[in-house]
Amino acid sequence: MINQNINVALIGNPNVGKTSVFNQLTGLNQQVGNYPGITVEKKIGFCKLPNNVKANILDLPGTYSLNASSIDENVVIELLLNKNDKLYPDVALVVTDVENLKRNLLLFTQIKDLEIPTILVINMADRMEHKGISLDIPYLEEQLKTKIALVSSRKGFGIEELKKLIVTYKTISSEPCLNASIIDPEYFESLRKAFPSQLLYKLWLVITQDVNFLNLERKEIHSSFTKSHSDLKRLQQKETIKRYQFINDTLKVGLKVDASIAKDFRSKLDRVLTHKVWGYVIFFLILFVIFQSIFEWSKIPMDFIDSSFASLSTWAKDSLPDGVLTNLISQGIIPGIGGILIFIPQIAFLFLFISILEESGYMSRVVFLMDKIMRKFGLSGKSVVPLISGTACAIPAIMATRNIENWKERLITILVTPFTTCSARLPVYAIIIALVIPDKRVLGILNLQGLTLMLLYLLGFGMAIFSAYALNKVMKIKSKTFFVVEMPNYKLPMFKNVAINVIEKTKAFVYGAGKIILAISIILWFLASYGPGKQFKNAEEIVKAKTESTALTAVELENEVASYKLENSYIGIMGKTIEPVISPLGYDWKIGIAIISSFAAREVFVGTLATIYSVGGSDNDDTIKNKMAAEINPATGEKVFNFASGISLLLFYAFALQCASTLAVTKKETNSWKWPLGQLIFMSGFAYLLALITYQILK
Amino acid sequence: MLQEIIAFIILALAVGFLVKKYFFKKKKSSKSCSSDDCGCH
Amino acid sequence: MRTTINSLKKGEKAIIKDFDIDVIPLKLLEMGCLPGNTVELLQIAPFGDPLYLDINGSHLAIRVETAAEIEVELIKIQL
Numbered sequence: 001m002i003n004q005n006i007n008v009a010l011i012g013n014p015n016v017g018k019t020s021v022f023n024q025l026t027g028l029n030q031q032v033g034n035y036p037g038i039t040v041e042k043k044i045g046f047c048k049l050p051n052n053v054k055a056n057i058l059d060l061p062g063t064y065s066l067n068a069s070s071i072d073e074n075v076v077i078e079l080l081l082n083k084n085d086k087l088y089p090d091v092a093l094v095v096t097d098v099e100n101l102k103r104n105l106l107l108f109t110q111i112k113d114l115e116i117p118t119i120l121v122i123n124m125a126d127r128m129e130h131k132g133i134s135l136d137i138p139y140l141e142e143q144l145k146t147k148i149a150l151v152s153s154r155k156g157f158g159i160e161e162l163k164k165l166i167v168t169y170k171t172i173s174s175e176p177c178l179n180a181s182i183i184d185p186e187y188f189e190s191l192r193k194a195f196p197s198q199l200l201y202k203l204w205l206v207i208t209q210d211v212n213f214l215n216l217e218r219k220e221i222h223s224s225f226t227k228s229h230s231d232l233k234r235l236q237q238k239e240t241i242k243r244y245q246f247i248n249d250t251l252k253v254g255l256k257v258d259a260s261i262a263k264d265f266r267s268k269l270d271r272v273l274t275h276k277v278w279g280y281v282i283f284f285l286i287l288f289v290i291f292q293s294i295f296e297w298s299k300i301p302m303d304f305i306d307s308s309f310a311s312l313s314t315w316a317k318d319s320l321p322d323g324v325l326t327n328l329i330s331q332g333i334i335p336g337i338g339g340i341l342i343f344i345p346q347i348a349f350l351f352l353f354i355s356i357l358e359e360s361g362y363m364s365r366v367v368f369l370m371d372k373i374m375r376k377f378g379l380s381g382k383s384v385v386p387l388i389s390g391t392a393c394a395i396p397a398i399m400a401t402r403n404i405e406n407w408k409e410r411l412i413t414i415l416v417t418p419f420t421t422c423s424a425r426l427p428v429y430a431i432i433i434a435l436v437i438p439d440k441r442v443l444g445i446l447n448l449q450g451l452t453l454m455l456l457y458l459l460g461f462g463m464a465i466f467s468a469y470a471l472n473k474v475m476k477i478k479s480k481t482f483f484v485v486e487m488p489n490y491k492l493p494m495f496k497n498v499a500i501n502v503i504e505k506t507k508a509f510v511y512g513a514g515k516i517i518l519a520i521s522i523i524l525w526f527l528a529s530y531g532p533g534k535q536f537k538n539a540e541e542i543v544k545a546k547t548e549s550t551a552l553t554a555v556e557l558e559n560e561v562a563s564y565k566l567e568n569s570y571i572g573i574m575g576k577t578i579e580p581v582i583s584p585l586g587y588d589w590k591i592g593i594a595i596i597s598s599f600a601a602r603e604v605f606v607g608t609l610a611t612i613y614s615v616g617g618s619d620n621d622d623t624i625k626n627k628m629a630a631e632i633n634p635a636t637g638e639k640v641f642n643f644a645s646g647i648s649l650l651l652f653y654a655f656a657l658q659c660a661s662t663l664a665v666t667k668k669e670t671n672s673w674k675w676p677l678g679q680l681i682f683m684s685g686f687a688y689l690l691a692l693i694t695y696q697i698l699k
Numbered sequence: 700m701l702q703e704i705i706a707f708i709i710l711a712l713a714v715g716f717l718v719k720k721y722f723f724k725k726k727k728s729s730k731s732c733s734s735d736d737c738g739c740h
Numbered sequence: 741m742r743t744t745i746n747s748l749k750k751g752e753k754a755i756i757k758d759f760d761i762d763v764i765p766l767k768l769l770e771m772g773c774l775p776g777n778t779v780e781l782l783q784i785a786p787f788g789d790p791l792y793l794d795i796n797g798s799h800l801a802i803r804v805e806t807a808a809e810i811e812v813e814l815i816k817i818q819l
Binding site (some may be wrong): 064 | 760762765766767768770771772774775782785786788789796797798799800801802806
Binding site (some may be wrong): 323326515521526 | 702713719
C-alpha cells in the first residue's frame with residue numbers, strides 16, 4: 001500500500017490559480033502530454049506526501065461546471081465518470097478562488113454528487129484580509145461535507161497542510177451535499193428504478209451530456225428516458241438554481257464580506273485598459289514592446305551561439321582525424337545543432353510575453369476591447385487569443401479556438417490563424433532581415449530591423465483579418481452567437497508559473513523540432529557531399545582543366561572545386577531541376593532546396609542553407625550569416641540575398657502554408673479535408689504570386 | 700573506412716527517424732500524440 | 741416597455757427577472773445569471789458592445805444581443 005501511488009485530480013474553474021497550486025505541489029516534476037485521440041493538454045505531476053505516500057497529481061482542464069460545452073471540459077467528465085480509468089481519482093481537489101467562492105462552489109457541489117472524496121481548496125487566501133472576507137471554516141466543512149484547505153499558491157502558504165490533508169483522503173466524506181433529484185422527483189425515481197446499481201447523478205450527466213460512458217449504453221437510457229432538448233435545459237436550469245440556493249444559504253452564514261474594506265483596484269485599472277482610446281493605445285504599445293524586445297534582446301545570445309558553433313565546427317575539423325565522419329560532424333551535425341539552439345532566445349522571449357499576458361488577466365480585456373471590431377470581419381473577440389498565441393505556434397492557437405461558441409466565427413478563426421507569424425517563421429525573418437535591412441536607427445530610438453520585423457507581424461495579422469472578412473462574405477453558415485467571457489481579477493504574473501511555462505515550451509521546441517532539423521541536416525549533408533556520374537567524381541580534373549589559363553591560388557582552386565562538386569551533387573541536381581519555378585522570385589537553387597525542406601518545418605530553412613554553404617565552401621569558421629551575406633549569384637553577379645530577393649523571400653514565408661502539422665490539426669478540428677486543402681492551396685498560391693510580383697518590381 | 704561506416708549508420712538513423720515521424724505517424728496519432736506535442740513546436 | 745440589461749446605464753444595478761431559456765446559453769446560467777440575482781453594468785466596450793457585467797459577484801462580458809434577452813428590474817439608488 002505504501003508503494004502504491006494515489007491519484008489526485010485537480011479540478012476547478014478557469015482563473016482560480018489551479019495551475020499554480022499544481023506547480024506548488026509538483027515543482028518541475030511534471031509531464032505534459034495529450035489525452036488519447038484528442039489534442040487536449042494533459043499534465044501529470046508527482047508529489048511526495050507525508051508518511052511516505054506518493055501521489056500522481058492530474059491537472060484537469062479548467063471548467064465552469066460538469067455540463068461540458070467543449071472538448072476540454074469533456075475530458076473532465078469522461079475521467080470522472082469512468083471508474084476503470086487508471087487515472088480515476090482517489091481524491092478530488094476542487095480549487096476555488098476566495099473572491100469567487102459562490103460561483104466556484106457550483107462545480108464543487110457537482111463533483112460531490114459523483115461521490116468522490118473531495119477536498120475544497122480555497123486559494124488566494126492571502127487576499128482575504130485585504131478584501132475584508134472572513135470564513136467560518138468549521139461551519140462550511142459541515143455544510144459542504146468536506147475538508148477545507150486554505151492556501152495561497154502565490155505566497156506558498158497552506159500547501160504543506162494541504163499535503164497532510166490529501167494523505168487522509170480515506171476519511172473524507174464522499175456523500176453528496178445536496179439532493180439534486182428533487183427538481184423532478186418522478187423522473188428521477190423512474191431512472192433509479194431502471195438502473196438501480198448506478199449513481200443517479202451519473203445517469204443524469206450521461207443523459208444531458210454528449211459523453212461516451214463505458215458501462216452504460218447511451219441508447220438504452222435514451223429510448224426510455226428521452227426528453228426534448230428544451231425540457232432538459234429547463235431541468236438543468238432548475239438544477240442550477242437549486243445548487244445556487246444551497247450555496248447561497250451556506251455562504252450566508254459561512255462567508256462574511258466587509259464591503260467597506262474592499263478597495264477596488266480592478267475597476268480603476270479596467271477604466272484605463274478598456275478605455276476607448278487608451279485601451280487601444282496600450283494594447284498597441286504592448287505589442288510593440290514585445291516585438292522590439294524579441295529582436296533587440298535576443299540578438300546578443302543569438303550572435304554568441306552562432307559564432308560559438310562556427311568555431312566549434314572549425315575545432316572539430318582541425319582536431320579530429322580526416323575522413324567522412326569528421327566532415328559529417330563539422331559540416332552537417334554541428335551546424336545542424338547550431339541551427340536549432342540559435343532560436344532558443346527568441347522563442348523563450350516570445351513564450352515569456354505570451355504567458356505574462358495570459359497570467360495577468362489582461363488577455364480577457366483584449367477580448368472585450370476587440371469583440372465589436374473583430375465581429376465586423378466575421379471573427380469573435382475571442383479570436384484575438386488564437387491570433388496572438390498564433391505568434392508562438394499555429395497548432396495550440398487553432399486548438400484555442402475551441403472556446404469560441406459560434407461555429408462560423410470559429411471556423412473562420414481556424415482558417416486564418418496560420419497567417420499570423422509563428423515562432424517558426426521568426427528565425428527565417430531574423431536572418432533575412434539581418435542580411436538585407438540596414439542596422440540603423442530611425443527617429444532616434446527605433447531600430448529599423450526591429451521595425452521591419454514588427455511590420456511583418458502586422459502584415460500577418462492584417463492578412464488574417466482581411467481573409468476573415470472575405471470568408472465572412474463568401475460563407476453562408478447561419479449559427480447562433482453565444483458569447484460569454486469571464487473577466488478575471490488582475491494578478492501579478494507568478495514567476496514560477498511563467499518560468500515553468502517558458503521552460504516547457506522551449507524544451508518542446510528543442511526536442512520536437514530539433515530532432516527534425518538535425519535529421520534533415522544530416523541527410524542534406526549526404527545529398528550535398530555525394531553525386532552521380534563522372535562529373536562529380538572527376539570534379540578536380542574538370543575544374544583544373546577549365547581554369548588552366550587563369551592562375552589560381554591553391555585556396556581559390558579548392559573553393560572552385562567545392563562549388564563545382566556541390567552543383568553536381570544529388571542536391572545540386574535536385575535544386576537545378578526546380579530552379580525555373582523559383583528563379584522568377586529571385587531565388588537560386590540553394591534557396592529552392594531550403595524552401596522545399598521547409599515543408600518539414602519552417603525553421604529548417606536556416607539550417608539547410610548553413611549545411612549547403614558549409615559543404616560548398618572551405619572556410620568553416622565563418623558564421624551562417626556571413627556565409628549567406630557573401631554568397632554571389634554567378635548568373636547575375638549580384639549578391640544572392642539582396643534587397644529584392646530578401647523582401648520576396650520574407651513575403652513568401654509570411655504567407656505560404658509550409659507546415660504539415662497545421663494541416664493535420666485543421667483537419668482534426670474541422671473534421672474535413674476540405675478546409676486544410678483550401679488553406680494550403682490558397683495561402684501558398686498567394687505567397688508565390690506576391691513574391692513574384694514583388695521581386696519583379698524591386699529588382 | 701571506419702569513419703565511412705559510422706557516417707552511413709548515422710544517415711540511416713536520420714532517414715529512419717523522418718520516415719517514422721511522417722509516414723507512420725497516422726497509426727500512432729490515432730491513439731495518442733504522447734509527449735511529442737503532435738509535431739508542434 | 742420592458743427593461744433589459746442592455747438598456748441599463750453604466751453603474752446601474754438591477755435584479756434579473758426573466759428570460760427565454762432557449763436563447764440563453766447554459767454557461768451563462770452557471771455563471772450566476774438566474775432570476776432574482778443582481779446585475780450591475782460595469783463597463784461598455786468601445787463601440788457599444790459587448791457589455792461588462794457583475795452578475796451575482798461574477799465578472800463577465802456578454803454581447804448586447806444576449807443582454808437584450810434578459811429582462812431586469814432596475815434598483816433605484818437610495819440617496
